[in-house]
Amino acid sequence: MNVIPAAVTTPAVLIDVDVLDRNIERMTSSMRGRGLGLRPHVKTHKTLEIARKQLAAGAVGITVATIGEAEVFAADGVKDIFIAYPLWVEAPHAERLRALAAASRVAVGVDSAESATAMGGQLGAEAGKIEVLIEVDSGHHRSGVLPDDVVEVARAAASAGLKVSGVFTFPGHSYRPGMPTGAAGNENESLGLAAAALTSAGFSVKTISGGSTPTALISGDSAATELRPGVYVFGDAQQLELERCGWEDIALTVAATVVSRHEARGGNVRRVVLDAGSKILGSDRPDWATGYGRLPEYPEARVTALSEHHATVVWPDSSELPPLGTRLRVIPNHVCLTMNLVDEVVVVRDGAVVEQWTVAARGRNN
Amino acid sequence: MNVIPAAVTTPAVLIDVDVLDRNIERMTSSMRGRGLGLRPHVKTHKTLEIARKQLAAGAVGITVATIGEAEVFAADGVKDIFIAYPLWVEAPHAERLRALAAASRVAVGVDSAESATAMGGQLGAEAGKIEVLIEVDSGHHRSGVLPDDVVEVARAAASAGLKVSGVFTFPGHSYRPGMPTGAAGNENESLGLAAAALTSAGFSVKTISGGSTPTALISGDSAATELRPGVYVFGDAQQLELERCGWEDIALTVAATVVSRHEARGGNVRRVVLDAGSKILGSDRPDWATGYGRLPEYPEARVTALSEHHATVVWPDSSELPPLGTRLRVIPNHVCLTMNLVDEVVVVRDGAVVEQWTVAARGRNN
Numbered sequence: 001m002n003v004i005p006a007a008v009t010t011p012a013v014l015i016d017v018d019v020l021d022r023n024i025e026r027m028t029s030s031m032r033g034r035g036l037g038l039r040p041h042v043k044t045h046k047t048l049e050i051a052r053k054q055l056a057a058g059a060v061g062i063t064v065a066t067i068g069e070a071e072v073f074a075a076d077g078v079k080d081i082f083i084a085y086p087l088w089v090e091a092p093h094a095e096r097l098r099a100l101a102a103a104s105r106v107a108v109g110v111d112s113a114e115s116a117t118a119m120g121g122q123l124g125a126e127a128g129k130i131e132v133l134i135e136v137d138s139g140h141h142r143s144g145v146l147p148d149d150v151v152e153v154a155r156a157a158a159s160a161g162l163k164v165s166g167v168f169t170f171p172g173h174s175y176r177p178g179m180p181t182g183a184a185g186n187e188n189e190s191l192g193l194a195a196a197a198l199t200s201a202g203f204s205v206k207t208i209s210g211g212s213t214p215t216a217l218i219s220g221d222s223a224a225t226e227l228r229p230g231v232y233v234f235g236d237a238q239q240l241e242l243e244r245c246g247w248e249d250i251a252l253t254v255a256a257t258v259v260s261r262h263e264a265r266g267g268n269v270r271r272v273v274l275d276a277g278s279k280i281l282g283s284d285r286p287d288w289a290t291g292y293g294r295l296p297e298y299p300e301a302r303v304t305a306l307s308e309h310h311a312t313v314v315w316p317d318s319s320e321l322p323p324l325g326t327r328l329r330v331i332p333n334h335v336c337l338t339m340n341l342v343d344e345v346v347v348v349r350d351g352a353v354v355e356q357w358t359v360a361a362r363g364r365n366n
Numbered sequence: 367m368n369v370i371p372a373a374v375t376t377p378a379v380l381i382d383v384d385v386l387d388r389n390i391e392r393m394t395s396s397m398r399g400r401g402l403g404l405r406p407h408v409k410t411h412k413t414l415e416i417a418r419k420q421l422a423a424g425a426v427g428i429t430v431a432t433i434g435e436a437e438v439f440a441a442d443g444v445k446d447i448f449i450a451y452p453l454w455v456e457a458p459h460a461e462r463l464r465a466l467a468a469a470s471r472v473a474v475g476v477d478s479a480e481s482a483t484a485m486g487g488q489l490g491a492e493a494g495k496i497e498v499l500i501e502v503d504s505g506h507h508r509s510g511v512l513p514d515d516v517v518e519v520a521r522a523a524a525s526a527g528l529k530v531s532g533v534f535t536f537p538g539h540s541y542r543p544g545m546p547t548g549a550a551g552n553e554n555e556s557l558g559l560a561a562a563a564l565t566s567a568g569f570s571v572k573t574i575s576g577g578s579t580p581t582a583l584i585s586g587d588s589a590a591t592e593l594r595p596g597v598y599v600f601g602d603a604q605q606l607e608l609e610r611c612g613w614e615d616i617a618l619t620v621a622a623t624v625v626s627r628h629e630a631r632g633g634n635v636r637r638v639v640l641d642a643g644s645k646i647l648g649s650d651r652p653d654w655a656t657g658y659g660r661l662p663e664y665p666e667a668r669v670t671a672l673s674e675h676h677a678t679v680v681w682p683d684s685s686e687l688p689p690l691g692t693r694l695r696v697i698p699n700h701v702c703l704t705m706n707l708v709d710e711v712v713v714v715r716d717g718a719v720v721e722q723w724t725v726a727a728r729g730r731n732n
Contacts, residue, residue: 086625088625114690114691115690143625259451279706308706309432341706365377
């Protein structure tokens with residue numbers, strides 16, 4: 001069990017580097033064993049040290065969500081970057097994409113003929129230096145086109161001078177209990193249909209790219225050539241409750257202190273309040289989650305409410321309320337939000353601080 | 367109607383400074399008219415320029431949630447700071463509180479005899495330089511003691527050498543439709559009982575401090591000497607849907623671009639996707655909210671889902687889907703989270719950029 005080092009002032013993000021390394025190794029080996037490339041989504045951690053570990057372990061490149069994130073990692077020497085986002089490119093974006101493409105292989109998502117045409121127009125003579133992957137909607141119903149419409153978008157991209165290199169999808173509907181296996185099936189089918197349609201239309205399909213942490217470790221044949229999970233490096237309370245990781249796989253926790261303590265009285269529930277709120281845990285809470293995070297040392301406790309600087313934890317009857325000043329760890333529901341809320345993280349090994357890492361791409365929203 | 371200046375790259379936070387100034391003036395005048403002090407909670411904006419405006423308009427001091435926030439504003443010359451939080455004070459906190467108290471009047475929240483004793487012990491000979499306000503639970507059932515228990519906490523604080531100057535509460539249960547008036551009544555009653563109990567026990571009660579934006583403008587006699595609303599400076603979608611502000615009072619919006627566009631097809635709903643997600647809007651969504659934010663130009667549209675960099679907006683049948691590349695504004699559900707997600711905000715007047723402000727206390731979680 002991990003303790004909170006005495007030097008840490010709460011609230012703070014702790015990363016257990018041994019668990020992190022193990023998570024990176026397991027995903028990399030699994031992908032390698034299936035003949036799939038691993039292109040981790042680094043929006044999860046936004047941290048150079050972790051991307052370096054992923055690439056050293058064998059990742060084929062990285063995935064980012066924004067041009068700003070791409071710039072941070074390219075400046076650290078990453079040579080193969082996919083911006084898995086349907087960018088709407090205007091002149092300032094085109095200028096930044098050109099600069100990126102001068103140093104790295106850059107691929108960008110596109111999900112409409114109009115945006116492909118706009119992107120190609122803005123990039124002008126240098127459009128051919130940017131690869132595009134057509135986004136397919138495999139059931140998440142966010143961005144992406146249906147497999148039937150992939151060819152139309154690809155033709156527009158090619159006409160605009162862009163280099164069409166394949167298709168991608170994010171099966172975000174995997175984030176619900178009972179859904180990962182079905183979502184992986186949808187992902188596989190949609191990618192297969194879309195890739196076949198492109199091939200039939202005469203395109204050379206180099207990349208077929210899927211997500212996600214809930215689906216990536218579901219074995220079996222895949223239509224994909226590469227997968228883009230992100231959260232697997234840390235795990236979080238969502239993945240725990242989806243049974244996509246175990247407690248022992250949690251690499252990131254938020255260190256917190258009991259600042260208020262209440263035995264049941266006056267109509268109130270038995271609870272403690274921790275000094276970690278939505279400004280460090282993030283406030284994602286899907287309707288199926290049991291709370292706003294989990295406590296590794298107290299699996300029966302539930303974070304029932306979150307204010308900006310308070311987590312209200314309803315305490316199980318089976319154990320004593322912890323004394324004021326007790327330091328406890330919280331597993332956030334969604335680690336990607338937590339990492340974006342701090343400038344630095346505390347790296348621990350066997351309960352001791354070994355390093356601090358800067359969250360280099362924090363806040364790079366555009 | 368506010369437009370998005372052409373120079374802005376989306377997503378970005380826009381502040382309409384005329385609306386901001388009007389919101390500050392209205393709250394200040396209302397408090398003055400009722401003989402109440404206004405001590406705005408600056409965790410909402412974390413921005414020096416806005417705190418200066420609030421103080422220039424007549425605020426009696428500021429409220430913060432963390433020692434780190436207090437340090438940022440004290441360094442800018444703020445001389446009267448209330449840390450409205452039940453701090454658990456260890457040696458490093460005591461050292462920072464001493465440094466703060468050397469330059470400003472500093473008051474701190476406390477909600478247990480144990481934490482008062484710990485705080486006094488850590489502050490040692492300088493405990494008397496820190497004022498404490500006892501936190502009362504007026505119905506939010508987060509931190510705070512019941513009015514009956516205020517005297518016990520106050521006696522422990524006095525024994526520990528701290529200067530007991532009054533009581534405070536945050537009526538957070540006001541954040542629900544139909545609740546503000548009742549919550550304001552609970553707040554008033556609890557503060558009244560707690561202050562009377564302290565007075566009866568021989569304490570001199572200088573400060574009786576209440577919250578919140580949903581309750582602050584509810585007129586009538588108040589037991590309080592000061593109020594601590596925060597969100598009123600900007601308004602947000604929660605306040606709109608609670609009918610605590612109008613559309614014309616919204617000073618903060620997030621500029622976004624339509625990056626994906628989908629007419630109803632293949633079982634999908636008619637929707638657009640904007641490039642502003644939970645990493646700029648924040649993901650607070652109370653169960654009574656109609657979505658994750660509102661669009662001022664399209665009041666019927668609903669933000670039905672939020673990923674980190676995507677807002678899915680279900681579009682009303684009554685209007686055309688906006689073209690790709692359209693720039694739209696989104697009112698976040700909870701502005702305090704939005705301000706904590708950006709390093710800078712774009713200040714606009716009549717649709718033109720007039721300034722950029724740094725969010726000086728962003729991320730100061732401890």
